[in-house]
Amino acid sequence: MKNTLKLLSLLFVVMFTVSSCSKDDDPVDNDLFVGTYEGTTSYTGSGSDVDLGDGKVTVVKIGGSNYSFKFDRGIPDLNNVTMTKGDNNTLFFEDGVIGYVRITEGKLTMAYAKDNQTWTADADR
Template sequence: MKKNLSLTALICLIIVAISSVSCSKNDDPADNDLFVGTYKGHISYTDADGKKSADNGSVTVVKAGGEYYFRFSDGIPDLKGVRFKKDGDHTLVNIDLKEGLHFVRIDASSLTILYTKDNKVWTANAKR
């Protein structure tokens, strides 16, 4: 009985956590410490093995603190640990310029990515 009660409490806690972290389409990633949003549109990835692309792909953006995680659909590898600075009221521009070309622009309604790292290229032109 105690195990069932603990399991039920854990499931309820997970449901509350997910519902409080998920963001509406009007939520702006620049204004939230925690942000989860999905952008849909054209995505692509190129590496030494070739190119993958999708006209109706998606990118799920997860922000925790100051770092962003971009989860691509269609078998495209994810981008992790991307950092931004605020550019204006509601736009974020990537500041991670260690190597390669890094252009990521995100706001409440659109996501644009041109990101190169280790001879790999991610692109996205997507909307929410």
């Protein structure tokens, strides 16, 4: 009986530990996604379009759930983007823009449209 109780206790601890670990991280939750990503970027709007080509995007977390995306190649920076977490790690923009931003530890994918401007990126770290 004593051994059975020990075994059940150990099993409970292992189950609790495994269930509390998560492979899915979310940019709204932590700073893991801050850094520089390299790949293809583009921009249209404000009379200074930048065609799709090799570029860099630096992701900076400003605080809370606000991010800035700093582009090179003469692409204007995308500042103070507010994202909130939804179901299934879906991100929602609070300022009513159209598009998506997906950030993982190793990849940034975005198509973001606001005020007749569009930023795109498909980049890896």
